[in-house]
Amino acid sequence: MSKVYIALQDNDESRYIIEAIEQDNPDATVIHQPAMIRIENENSLVVKRETVEEKMGRDWDVQELHLNLITLGGNVDEDDDQLSLSWNV
Amino acid sequence: MSAKKLNLKDKYRLLTRDLDWEYSYADRKKAFPYEEFEGIKITDWSKWEDPFRLTMDAYWKYQAEKEKKLYAIFDAFAQNNGHLNVTDARYVNAIKIFLTGVSPLEYQAYQGYAHVGRQFGGAGARVACQMQSIDELRHVQTQIHAMSHYNKYFDGFQDWTHMHDRVWYLSVPKSFFDDARSAGPFEFLIAISFSFEYVLTNLLFVPFMSGAAHNGDMATCTFGFSAQSDEARHMTLGLEIIKFLLEQHEDNVPIVQKWIDKWFWRGTRLLSIVAMMMDYMLPNKVMSWKEAWEVYFEEAGGALFKDLARYGIRMPKFVEVTEKEKEHISHQAWWIFYNYGHAAGFHTWIPSDEELDWLSEKYPDTFDKYYRPRWELAKKMEAEGKRFYSQALPQLCTTCQIPMGFTEMDDPTQIAYRSSDYEGEKYHFCSDGCKHIFDEEPEKYVQSWLPVHQIYQGNCGGASVEEVLRDYYKLNLGADNLDIKGSPDEQRWKEWKGVA
Numbered sequence: 001m002s003k004v005y006i007a008l009q010d011n012d013e014s015r016y017i018i019e020a021i022e023q024d025n026p027d028a029t030v031i032h033q034p035a036m037i038r039i040e041n042e043n044s045l046v047v048k049r050e051t052v053e054e055k056m057g058r059d060w061d062v063q064e065l066h067l068n069l070i071t072l073g074g075n076v077d078e079d080d081d082q083l084s085l086s087w088n089v
Numbered sequence: 090m091s092a093k094k095l096n097l098k099d100k101y102r103l104l105t106r107d108l109d110w111e112y113s114y115a116d117r118k119k120a121f122p123y124e125e126f127e128g129i130k131i132t133d134w135s136k137w138e139d140p141f142r143l144t145m146d147a148y149w150k151y152q153a154e155k156e157k158k159l160y161a162i163f164d165a166f167a168q169n170n171g172h173l174n175v176t177d178a179r180y181v182n183a184i185k186i187f188l189t190g191v192s193p194l195e196y197q198a199y200q201g202y203a204h205v206g207r208q209f210g211g212a213g214a215r216v217a218c219q220m221q222s223i224d225e226l227r228h229v230q231t232q233i234h235a236m237s238h239y240n241k242y243f244d245g246f247q248d249w250t251h252m253h254d255r256v257w258y259l260s261v262p263k264s265f266f267d268d269a270r271s272a273g274p275f276e277f278l279i280a281i282s283f284s285f286e287y288v289l290t291n292l293l294f295v296p297f298m299s300g301a302a303h304n305g306d307m308a309t310c311t312f313g314f315s316a317q318s319d320e321a322r323h324m325t326l327g328l329e330i331i332k333f334l335l336e337q338h339e340d341n342v343p344i345v346q347k348w349i350d351k352w353f354w355r356g357t358r359l360l361s362i363v364a365m366m367m368d369y370m371l372p373n374k375v376m377s378w379k380e381a382w383e384v385y386f387e388e389a390g391g392a393l394f395k396d397l398a399r400y401g402i403r404m405p406k407f408v409e410v411t412e413k414e415k416e417h418i419s420h421q422a423w424w425i426f427y428n429y430g431h432a433a434g435f436h437t438w439i440p441s442d443e444e445l446d447w448l449s450e451k452y453p454d455t456f457d458k459y460y461r462p463r464w465e466l467a468k469k470m471e472a473e474g475k476r477f478y479s480q481a482l483p484q485l486c487t488t489c490q491i492p493m494g495f496t497e498m499d500d501p502t503q504i505a506y507r508s509s510d511y512e513g514e515k516y517h518f519c520s521d522g523c524k525h526i527f528d529e530e531p532e533k534y535v536q537s538w539l540p541v542h543q544i545y546q547g548n549c550g551g552a553s554v555e556e557v558l559r560d561y562y563k564l565n566l567g568a569d570n571l572d573i574k575g576s577p578d579e580q581r582w583k584e585w586k587g588v589a
Contacts, residue, residue, distance in 0.1 A: 002392030007295065009314050034375055035302035035310055036295070063097075063143070066151050067158070069321045070314050071291050073389045075396070076140040076325045080097050087396045 004074030004085040005040040006047075013056075014068045020051035036070055044086040045074070101142035106135060109212040123208045127273040130338035134211025137333050140325055148220055152227070152319075159231060159315045166308040167238050174305040176372040178243070178582035179573050182435040183297075183370035184236060184309055185245040186362065189434060190262045191293070192232040193253040195316075197266040198281060199225035205274035217326050221282075224319040231315065235308040243578050244568040245434050252434055255549070256562050257540035258362075258426075260490045264537065265359050269352075271533075276348050278330050284352030284405075287327035288393070290320055291385040293363050300367065300375040328393070335400040342401050351529070353405035354522035357414070358489035364419035365426070368448065369440060377451035382415040407522040413498035416452060420460040425494040427467065428479040432554065434564055436573035439467050459501045476572065480554070482541045487516040487534055488523035495519050511535060 006021075008014040014037060021028060021039055028041040039045065052060045062083055074085035095103070112120060124131070165171075175181060199222050206218025240246035253259050269280040298313030334341045364378040376384075394404045423437075430437035440448065445464060448456045470477055483492035497503045507518040511531040518524040527534045543549050550561040558564045568577050 002395055003388065004392070005389070033296075034299045035314070036299050063141075063147050063151060066141075066318055066322065067154055068318070070317045071295050071321050071324065073324075073392065075328065078097070078141050087392055088399065 001042045002087040003040045003042060004045050004072075004087060005038060006045060006072040006085060007036050007038040007070040009068045009070060010035050010037050011068060013064075016055040017047065017052055017065070017068070019055045021045065021047055023055075024048050024051050044084065046085075047083045049081050097142045100144045101139065104144045105137075105139075105213040105216055108216075117210070121208060121210045123274050124210055127275050128344050129275045129334060129341050131210070132337050134209075134214065136336065137211050137213035137217075138329065139213065139217055140329060141322055143220065143322070145216075152224075155315050155318060156227070156231075159311055160234075162311045163235055163238075163308060166235075166311075171305075171307055172239055172242050173585055174307070176304040178578050179436070179438060180304045180306065180370065180372055181239060181243050181578070182245070182437075182573070183366045184239060184306070185243075185435040186366060186370075187309070188232065188236045188246055189249045189252045189256070190259055190362065192229050192236075193250060194262055194266050195225050195229035195232065197263075197270060199223075199229065201266070201270045201277055201281060204270070205277050208274040214330075221319075221323055221326070224316075224323070228312075228316045228319070231312045235312045238308060242581065244565060244576070245436075245578075247565075248563045251563055255540075256434060256564075257432065257485075258491075260538065260540050261362065262359060264490050265355055268355065268533075275334065275344075278327075279334075279345060279348040280352040280355075282323060282327035283331050284349060285356050286320060286323045287331075288353060288386065288390050289356040289360060290324070291389070292360055292381055294320060295385065296376055296381040297363060297367055297371075300371045300373070303373045303375050304371055331397065331402075332400075335397075335402065346402055347529070349402070350406040351526050354407055354520075354526060355489065357411050358491060358519075358523065361418045361422045361491065361495075365422040368419035368451075369423040369444075372444075374447060377448075378419045379415045379451060382411070386411070406525065407520075410498055410520070410522065414495075416455045417459070417496065417498065417501055420448075420452075420456065421495050422491075424460075424463060425483075425492055428477075429483070429492075430572060431478045431570055432558055434562070434569050436571065436576055436578060438573045439464055439471065455501065482544060482554070484517055485539050485541050486519035486523050487537055487539065488518055488526050490537065490539060491519060493517065493519050 008017060010032070018030060018037055018039065022030065024047070025039075025041050025045050028039050028045060031038040031040070047062070047065065049060060049062050062078060062080065065083060072085060074087055077084045077086075118125075172181075202218045202222035202225060206215050206222060209215055209218065236246060253263055269277050269285075272280065294313050294317040298310050298317065301313060302310035331345065334345055364382075367374075367376075367378045367381060394402065426433055427437045427439070445461060449461060452460075467477075483494070485492055493504060493506065495505055497505045505520055507521060507524040509516050509518070509524055509528055509531070511527075512535075514535070516527060516531075516535070518527060540549070544554075544557055549557045551557050551559075555566065558570070559566050564570055573579050
């Protein structure tokens, strides 16, 4: 098993994104570090536009993720509805 | 009726496919003269895909938003005398290393991507390199702006481009990028996009920037994370590049593996300075270098190389050495600088008692046994008024250009020493990794501009070390160099803080 991960700046927008990630990836681990939040999961992780919009209460473009993104690990796939990270196992 | 909005995938396809053109009257090979000499075989450039599918309109939109956020914070930082909020004056010395050692590399990356972006036959690769080139220019600019505030209050920030080109330890990062940029375009991508960005930059920009926040340095944390938001994109491209090359032709596999081996080792040597910044230069600690290495290389890199195994790619050569080095490298590097503190453009110090205890706790197998006694001795000598500075110029490794101070990893009291003979001359190395890199391309590395050799050859002015430091490096002696204890930096800090 390999872990994928994503880290976001610790701010008000990320808070909703993290909530959405937790909801869509119930096994993910959330780690708080100074000024940043890191989320890791075994093999894959998904950020869904619909869930983030529901948490934020506004329209959200998946590409807005770039504004708060610090780093990630795993093969990326992004379209209008989601960003996913995965390792081939 | 309004036109249907294009989705992300269609937009990206239109940008990267339909912007290209056929060469009807010009020779394609002459248009892209560097595409073949490295032996890399590309059969279909259209297979290149940016997984973020970033198009120019979205790129400008989000980059502009990042900049606005960043500069609002720089203004607030300057207007509120942010330099007074850092943990203590020692911390700022890590930022001096950043400005003189790292920011010029961002500029080199900007030049490098502009160059290779011109050399690729595929539009997708050209667009990706163009964006990254602009990103890197943004990074160097934002770093200069952020650190210009510190330049008003602390020594050592005043002549960073001049210092980068000349000062002995800054030849380590400078020569790293010179090496990458003087390679072919595909090697440059494996060196910088993959080995450096994907495998190693997290170690600089993630835990260290988190450490900057933890030490009250809002400006550095913010430019670091803002840069890193671009790096996340660069890393992703780094991974796509390597998969693209490996899928294009099986003959590419051994060439790519050789570059991974070389650039992984070059990168770990370059990061020894970051190791020391994390373990010794952050008064408030986030994690040790060893812990950062375990999370960001062993775990993340382990997952990566497992993923790449299906192409026939293995872990980089000498990775087993780094497993041992993580216990030693930061201590050995800081000791080198403590010994040569008179010749550095930043201040050095002996760790405080609490810091020594933290190091003992984080390095239970090595610190008390090998390194604590050195600091206890240094402390004793300092108390007796016998602060010791090494006066002899050190021998440098021909490949990484770091003074030969690293040890055998199985015998940490023995300095590691390797050598190779080439055309009647002897060349010296700090490790098997650096010797291996030289032996693969001796005709390149015999040209290395080694600062100590250059001083002895009389190419750096003056007959004495002091003249070299003062006239050739332009260090303000007595202000930029030596220990933090008794420095003008420390004196000003105490005045600002109202302590005697």
